[in-house]
Amino acid sequence: MEHERRRTGWLVLTVxxxxxxxxFGVGTTYSLLAPAYVFEDGELPGEAAILSGSLALAAFGTSRLRAADRRLRAHVPDYGAWLPARDATNGEGRIDLDAETARLRRLARRAAGLVLVWTAVFAGGVAGTNAADQTAADLLASGVRVAGVVVSVDNPAKGTPSFRVRYESPGTAWTAEIVRDTTHAYRVGDVVTVIYDPADPEHVRTPEEPNENQVLVGFGVLLLLAGFIGMPFALNGAAGWRGRARAVTRTGWRVAAVTVVPDPYRGRGRRLPEVRVRYRDGSGIVLRCALSTHGPGVLAGQEHRRAWIGGWGRRMVVLFPYGPRKPGPYAMPVRAIGSRDQSMSPVR
Structure with a gap:
């Protein structure tokens, strides 16, 4: 348990x-590539320090995670805490276990590809919000300034406050809505400085209110939130499947009878399902399903199903001959709750 708590802490820190x-990397890169962007005093060195510090912290956390796993592995070099010795038959005739081990490696590569997808989503969100900021900054620097009059004010209980302003470009009167980002209280009849784009007079802002494109900002924020939520799960999944594939490659598979218990605590705090394993030599172990799209599904509640177990510690896999949704072998990620119980009598 102490090992689990420490490892979880290092994992959170690393992510x-x-x-x-x-x-900050995407934001800084965008700013460097934008010709009109001007860094404030100390902004670029500050961002460089944040980038260096966060990268160093991520590298340190990764090294501590690996060290923790190496220490745990060193205590049981023969994997006996989780798996019995391989017997003569091991049930290999049912499925090609070597092919399923190779399939785990392909699954790990696909999971790594999902990390790139979520990284692109997150980067797109940063780029979108930065683009909205840059557009407003460009308008402030190069737009035409005229006097305008506030004709209405909207301060909804929910939503974004705004006001409408009337102004003139050469020969034409315009009315535009400006989103309020500051705490300034506008009143009907107030005179404000309106900055508009000569090529698009409806694209306006004031010196105080950037009036960023709300569609672009909203889309960027949506991508940021999606990436922020999805990326940790993708990183955890990719690292988990990579570790499991390597662990199973080392340990091989052991045939067993398994029972998936969907709610082992019967309402006393919802947890992921348990997998109760009985090996052929009579020993047993209790595993916990990992958070994954490869969950037990309809396999939960079925007792004494034939399966194969591979890996060690947190890096274990239960391989069923048939999956819950389609024919063919189905790999389910699990982790050991404790060590193997060898006190049971052998199965006859």
């Missing part, structure tokens, strides 16, 4: 550091 690095 947060990587998200900070990605957020």
């Amino acid at each position: 947060v550091a990587m998200l900070v690095f990605l957020f």
